[in-house]
Amino acid sequence: MLIKPKIINNICLSSHPVGCAADVARQIAYVQKKGTLEDGPKNVLVIGSSTGYGLASRICSAFGSGAKTIGVAYEKEGGEKGPGTAGFYNTIAFDHAAKKAGLYSRSFNGDAFADATKNEVIASIQKDLGTIDLLIYSLASPVRTDPKDGVTYRSVLKPVGNEFVAKSIDPFKGEVRVSTIAPATAEEQAATVKVMGGEDWELWIAVLEKAGVLAQGFRTVAYTYIGPKATYPFYREGTIGKAKEHLEQTSKALHARLQKSVGGGAWISVNKALVTRASSVIPAVSLYISLLYKVMKNKNLHEGCIEQIDRLFRDRLFAGKAIPVDAQGMIRIDDWEMRQDVQAEVAVQWDVVDGSNLHELCDVKGFEQEFLQLNGFAIPGVDYDAEVSVEVLEHGAIP
Numbered sequence: 001m002l003i004k005p006k007i008i009n010n011i012c013l014s015s016h017p018v019g020c021a022a023d024v025a026r027q028i029a030y031v032q033k034k035g036t037l038e039d040g041p042k043n044v045l046v047i048g049s050s051t052g053y054g055l056a057s058r059i060c061s062a063f064g065s066g067a068k069t070i071g072v073a074y075e076k077e078g079g080e081k082g083p084g085t086a087g088f089y090n091t092i093a094f095d096h097a098a099k100k101a102g103l104y105s106r107s108f109n110g111d112a113f114a115d116a117t118k119n120e121v122i123a124s125i126q127k128d129l130g131t132i133d134l135l136i137y138s139l140a141s142p143v144r145t146d147p148k149d150g151v152t153y154r155s156v157l158k159p160v161g162n163e164f165v166a167k168s169i170d171p172f173k174g175e176v177r178v179s180t181i182a183p184a185t186a187e188e189q190a191a192t193v194k195v196m197g198g199e200d201w202e203l204w205i206a207v208l209e210k211a212g213v214l215a216q217g218f219r220t221v222a223y224t225y226i227g228p229k230a231t232y233p234f235y236r237e238g239t240i241g242k243a244k245e246h247l248e249q250t251s252k253a254l255h256a257r258l259q260k261s262v263g264g265g266a267w268i269s270v271n272k273a274l275v276t277r278a279s280s281v282i283p284a285v286s287l288y289i290s291l292l293y294k295v296m297k298n299k300n301l302h303e304g305c306i307e308q309i310d311r312l313f314r315d316r317l318f319a320g321k322a323i324p325v326d327a328q329g330m331i332r333i334d335d336w337e338m339r340q341d342v343q344a345e346v347a348v349q350w351d352v353v354d355g356s357n358l359h360e361l362c363d364v365k366g367f368e369q370e371f372l373q374l375n376g377f378a379i380p381g382v383d384y385d386a387e388v389s390v391e392v393l394e395h396g397a398i399p
Helices: 017-034 052-065 086-100 115-129 186-196 199-210 239-262 285-298 305-317 340-352 364-373 390-395
Strands: 043-047 068-073 105-109 132-137 143-145 152-154 164-170 175-181 214-224 265-270
Touching (some): 043 052, 043 115, 068 086, 143 186, 164 285, 199 239, 239 265
């Protein structure tokens, strides 16, 4: 069948298996070109390993330092009626490339929040790895069923306290509009923290520690975002920000615990703003990213997921010295984004951007391209007019 982007309300409902495989290969090639990371991790578990920063973390671990990796993600397989999710095909492509390179990899397609998944992963670690020295927590699920009480919680992207009114961008229509969003209820705030906060991260560490599979010096890292004050009302001070605050507080507790038990630690990495499934529909954030991309590309500072995580691994986590952190104990790999000159230019453009100068001030094309690439489209070298076989759709076979 022919597979084309199917976009409704800025959400892409299709993915291209061949394009996904090509993009994974591009990321692997980038890491390999940077050279071997001699002091990098050797046995790695990535929770949320199929897309974005999680996938990049798995690639950097495996192809940067030859690590054995286990990945956990919950993705949908394709079939005769249509393709599966991009994460499903990304995982197949990663496993194929790892096998070809002689690297151990095992991928679990299941609910990372569930006790059963945790138990399966632990059994695999005990059998094949013995212990792990790095866990990356990069889960971005909108729904979580708490294994303790069986209640299903759903996260929301809403402001807290007051309604949110701000400029937004529709990159596919090339429009700047004003969006108004009502504030979250107390129940919605609590549910978002349950889904996107640090509770599950802490549960993973607890069961891994109990199973005795944490190596001496074990490290764990979770990812967050802060951004500029222009996005605070909806992001940092909104429901997702409350969840991130909980994640950051969890990191401090885990750090103290791991230092004592295995001489290791837990860190939060504050990463750069990037196009994601969520950012394409978040008011203010989508416009900010479009402005930011234009400025950072002009200054030759732009990074995608793989460039960002490769720099995190090489210059921060495994640089053979104490990990540099800010006053709150967080790793700031968003340092290029938050440079004073970058933010000053973005702020000026923010005040004047409208429909008449959108394409002049914003990197609309770059935003759209990265959005499509998340789903395996707009990848250089891929023939999107070629038929994709059912075998590829059903099994993720590499053509």
